[in-house]
Amino acid sequence: MPTLIFKLNSHLYLRDPQNTLLGQKIIEASVDLIDRLGFEQFNFKKLAEEIDSTEASIYRYFENKHRLLLYLIGWYWSWLEYRIDLFTSSLTDPKEKLKACLRVIAEKKSYDSTFEFIDEEALHRIVVAELDKAYLTKQVDSDNKEGLFGGFKSLCKKIAEWVAQVNPNYPSPHALVSTLLLAAKQQIFFADHLPTLTNIGKGENRYLKLEIFLNTVLFNSIQE
Amino acid sequence: MPTLIFKLNSHLYLRDPQNTLLGQKIIEASVDLIDRLGFEQFNFKKLAEEIDSTEASIYRYFENKHRLLLYLIGWYWSWLEYRIDLFTSSLTDPKEKLKACLRVIAEKKSYDSTFEFIDEEALHRIVVAELDKAYLTKQVDSDNKEGLFGGFKSLCKKIAEWVAQVNPNYPSPHALVSTLLLAAKQQIFFADHLPTLTNIGKGENRYLKLEIFLNTVLFNSIQE
DNA sequence: GCAGTTATAATAGCTTTACTATCATAAAGT
DNA sequence: ACTTTATGATAGTAAAGCTATTATAACTGC
Numbered sequence: 001m002p003t004l005i006f007k008l009n010s011h012l013y014l015r016d017p018q019n020t021l022l023g024q025k026i027i028e029a030s031v032d033l034i035d036r037l038g039f040e041q042f043n044f045k046k047l048a049e050e051i052d053s054t055e056a057s058i059y060r061y062f063e064n065k066h067r068l069l070l071y072l073i074g075w076y077w078s079w080l081e082y083r084i085d086l087f088t089s090s091l092t093d094p095k096e097k098l099k100a101c102l103r104v105i106a107e108k109k110s111y112d113s114t115f116e117f118i119d120e121e122a123l124h125r126i127v128v129a130e131l132d133k134a135y136l137t138k139q140v141d142s143d144n145k146e147g148l149f150g151g152f153k154s155l156c157k158k159i160a161e162w163v164a165q166v167n168p169n170y171p172s173p174h175a176l177v178s179t180l181l182l183a184a185k186q187q188i189f190f191a192d193h194l195p196t197l198t199n200i201g202k203g204e205n206r207y208l209k210l211e212i213f214l215n216t217v218l219f220n221s222i223q224e
Numbered sequence: 225m226p227t228l229i230f231k232l233n234s235h236l237y238l239r240d241p242q243n244t245l246l247g248q249k250i251i252e253a254s255v256d257l258i259d260r261l262g263f264e265q266f267n268f269k270k271l272a273e274e275i276d277s278t279e280a281s282i283y284r285y286f287e288n289k290h291r292l293l294l295y296l297i298g299w300y301w302s303w304l305e306y307r308i309d310l311f312t313s314s315l316t317d318p319k320e321k322l323k324a325c326l327r328v329i330a331e332k333k334s335y336d337s338t339f340e341f342i343d344e345e346a347l348h349r350i351v352v353a354e355l356d357k358a359y360l361t362k363q364v365d366s367d368n369k370e371g372l373f374g375g376f377k378s379l380c381k382k383i384a385e386w387v388a389q390v391n392p393n394y395p396s397p398h399a400l401v402s403t404l405l406l407a408a409k410q411q412i413f414f415a416d417h418l419p420t421l422t423n424i425g426k427g428e429n430r431y432l433k434l435e436i437f438l439n440t441v442l443f444n445s446i447q448e
Numbered sequence: 449g450c451a452g453t454t455a456t457a458a459t460a461g462c463t464t465t466a467c468t469a470t471c472a473t474a475a476a477g478t
Numbered sequence: 479a480c481t482t483t484a485t486g487a488t489a490g491t492a493a494a495g496c497t498a499t500t501a502t503a504a505c506t507g508c
Contacts, residue, residue, distance in 0.1 A: 015455090022456075038362040043494060057456055059496075132356035138262040140417045153420050172423040172437050175411055179441070182410060183403040190402060193364045196377050199396040213396050217403070220444040239484090246485075267465065279467085281485055288466075 004114050006078040011146040012071040015061045025051045026061055028117040030068055035122040039069060039130045066137070070148045073134050076127050077151030079112070079120065080104065081158065094165035098218065101159055105184050106211035108204075128185045156181060163222055170222045180214050187213070228338050230302040235370040236295040239285045247285055249275045252341040254292055259346040263293060263354045290361070294372045297358050300351050301375030303336070303344065304328065305382065318389035322442065325383060329408050330435035332428075352409045380405060387446055394446045404438050411437070 005018055017023030029050045034042045044058045044065060062068040084104050088097040109124035135149060143149065159181075160173035170176075187210055190198040200206045200213070229242055241247025253274045258266045268282045268289060286292040308328050312321040333348035359373060367373065383405075384397035394400075411434055414422040424430045424437070 020455085041362065044496090045494080054457055054459090055495090056458085056497085060455080064495075129360055132360060135418065136353055136356060136413070138265065144418060149418060153418070156421055172433075172440075174420065175407075175414075175422045175424060175437055176441070178414060178421040179403065179407040179410070182406070183399075186403070186406060187399055189360070190399075194359065194368060194373060194377070196398065197380055197402040198399045200399060209396075213399055216396075217400070217441060217445050220447065221441050223444065244484080268467090269465080278486055278488090280469090280487085283467075284484080 004082075006075060006082070008071065008074050008078065009147045009150050012067060012074055012148060013062055014059075017061050017071075022051075022053060022057065023061055024117045025053070026058055026068075027072070028119075031072065031119055031122050031126065034069070034072070034126050034130070035119075039065075039126075039133060067148075069130060070134055070143070072123060073127060073131060074148070074151040075118065076123055077155050079115070079118075081151070081155045083112075084155070084158075094162040095219075097162050098159070098166065099215065101162070102180075102214045102218065103211055105181065106207055106214055108207045128189050131182075131185055152181070163218075167222045167224050169224065173222075176218065176221055180218060183217075184210060184214060227340055228306075230299060230306070232295065232298050232302065233371045233374050236291060236298055236372060237286055238283075241285050241295075246275075246277060246281065248341045249277070250282055250285055250292075251296070252343075255296065255343055255346050255350065258293070258296070258350050258354070259343075263289075263350075263357060290358075291372075293354060294358055294367070296347060297351060297355060298372070298375040299342065300347055301379050303339070303342075305375070305379045308379070308382075318386040319443075321386050322383070322390065323439065325386070326404075326438045326442065327435055329405065330431055330438055332431045352413050355406075355409055376405070387442075391446045391448050393448065397446075400442065400445055404442060407441075408434060408438060 010016070015023065017027050026047065030042070030047055033047055033050055037046070042065065044055045048055045048058055062071065084101050087100045087104055091097050091100060109120050112118075112120045135143070137143070156174060156177050159177045163170060163173040163177060187198045187200050188206070191200040191202055191206055195202075200209050234240070239247065241251050250271065254266070254271055257271055257274055261270070266289065268279045272279045272282055286295065308325050311324045311328055315321050315324060333344050336342075336344045359367070361367070380398060380401050383401045387394060387397040387401060411422045411424050412430070415424040415426055415430055419426075424433050
């Protein structure tokens with residue numbers, strides 16, 4: 001059985017890491033390392049040690065560590081959209097699609113064996129902790145021109161279209177959807193570190209609580 | 225007439241910059257420099273050049289540039305809360321308080337002469353672009369223990385209490401308020417750099433549009 | 449099976465950042 | 479006048495973030 005592979009924007013990398021053994025090791029180990037150290041403490045030297053390679057070799061795959069982060073986050077959004085498609089394609093009612101979609105967004109993430117050498121649980125923690133650093137930079141405009149945020153934009157657009165189908169008069173579908181996509185990450189982070197800023201809590205039911213929160217905000221906001 | 229001064233958490237600084245001329249110059253110039261360069265490109269060496277002082281002198285005021293950012297952001301939230309108090313203290317109905325509060329949050333920021341040596345317009349841009357970097361770090365828990373996020377938490381708590389007064393049964397007032405406070409920054413950033421993620425637009429009416437967006441989400445979400 | 453291309457490794461070095469330490473001097477407080 | 483304190487001047491260190499060069503191994507086409 002052939003494993004699925006996402007075709008990501010080619011500006012994200014210099015050499016496609018999915019095509020080579022070294023590339024795969026870079027991806028696999030960087031997810032692990034960034035998750036453990038945080039993006040600030042992470043660098044190519046440590047990554048090279050981890051996979052018994054060299055800094056110079058990694059620089060042949062990624063221009064710098066910021067691009068690598070964009071790659072991982074791009075992969076994450078592709079994966080999330082793939083899962084949303086999986087759970088919505090059989091549905092016709094846009095309301096139902098939105099509900100299923102919010103479930104996928106809020107659910108607990110665990111290893112997806114469809115994709116080797118990516119630990120989705122760790123990657124999700126990375127996205128929660130580092131997502132905003134991907135675009136909150138001075139080069140956001142040139143990065144954007146190169147299409148490096150395509151994954152997020154594509155998902156946002158898809159969901160916003162369902163919103164528009166439910167209520168064509170709602171004026172801010174994109175703003176609402178981007179707010180909710182980011183809130184889903186932020187509230188998990190707050191629950192772990194700044195609990196007075198949320199009501200999600202730390203227990204296993206946090207995913208359900210988050211889903212309910214997102215549902216309430218979405219459907220009440222767009223009601224006709 | 226005595227200028228107002230906010231008493232910020234003393235762990236934010238080593239020496240209180242509000243008390244000395246050099247401290248004031250550090251604050252004033254750092255707002256300007258971070259706004260122009262972005263937080264990543266900003267450092268104490270450049271700041272020292274800007275105010276004709278030295279790196280070592282600045283290190284006597286702030287442990288590192290991250291603490292300086294936390295200081296500025298802390299100041300910003302104090303200022304916002306001060307303005308919210310200003311426009312809500314005469315109101316009694318919590319719904320009206322919330323409306324006035326969202327107006328302050330969404331409004332265009334301009335220089336407030338109550339506070340010398342702080343350019344609130346530039347500081348607002350800094351908060352829009354750098355806020356998330358304040359807490360998305362590996363040391364978030366120890367920073368939090370020191371009370372470095374007190375400004376944000378205090379404001380969030382105050383607004384969440386009004387929400388609870390409007391609808392005591394709404395289960396997630398803190399989550400909703402923190403989501404909206406962050407959304408107010410994000411949507412402005414998206415409007416400037418990733419416009420497909422929002423519907424706020426670039427014109428002068430963006431502040432009104434943002435206010436309406438926040439109002440819709442808030443009041444529809446908590447309706448009984 | 450050889451020639452040529454390409455991927456990786458090994459090593460070195462350079463610039464900038466983020467700090468730390470030391471000493472001199474000027475100003476302020478008592 | 480004496481001393482504490484703030485600032486400035488200068489130097490230095492370790493790490494980060496690259497870049498460049500050469501060597502070697504592996505694969506590719508003929």
